[in-house]
Amino acid sequence: MKQMTLIEMDGFLKGKCIPRDLKVNETNAEYLVRKFGELESKLETALRECRSAGITIDNLEAKCAALAAENAGLKAVESNLVRNIINDLGDTEFQYEKVKTPATYAFLAEVRAQCLNAFIQHHSAELDAHIKNSGEQFDEKSVRIRDIIVSARLFREQIRKGAAI
Structure with a gap:
């Protein structure tokens, strides 16, 4: 749908020109109501897509937060393990719990x-x-x-x- 310019809209409202998608026997008011209805349905579709995109972003953020928490746990285990090895340098045995x-x-x-x-x-x-x-x-x-x-x-x-x- 091509957007009307200000001059075209002025000519339409003054009855000097008609849009090319005006239906036969359709009044100017009916045309405008139809066009506003089409725009409203497009707006509703766009809003639905924005909401679903927002939900997707929220899900991705939750996954990232879970991964970040797991990785922080891994780093803590690693630092504890290294600290234990350094403290018990003479001891060759140490316990290692596999991180899930x-x-x-x-x-x-x-x-x-x-x-x-x-x-x-x-x-x-x-x-x-x-x-x-x-x-x-x-x-x-x-x-x-x-x-x-x-x-x-x-x-x-x-x-x-x-x-x-």
Whole structure:
């Protein structure tokens, strides 16, 4: 939709010109009501998108805060470990408790799963191109590519669950 200039709007309101999207037998008032309605629906859509973007940002900030807390814990454990080793330099045995970082593990699993999406999309495009270029849907190459795609999808879901790290 092209925006009216001030001169065009003045001409429209004085009845000297008409907009090109004015419907047959539509009055100026009906036209303006229709246009304001369209703008209002566009505004509502934009507001919904802004709210969903705000929610996404809040979720990302929460994930970052969890990762930062885990990393702070890791640094504290590391400094304690180094301090203990220095204090007990003569003692060769020391206890080490493995630090668990579930938010970091989940984040990295999702990154790995997203990397597999590109692999799956590549092979899906290859399959589409093969079928489009007179390949059969169930010939040897199509079946092999489908097997690759299915295996990658299953592996991606295992990664998301944390089973294939």
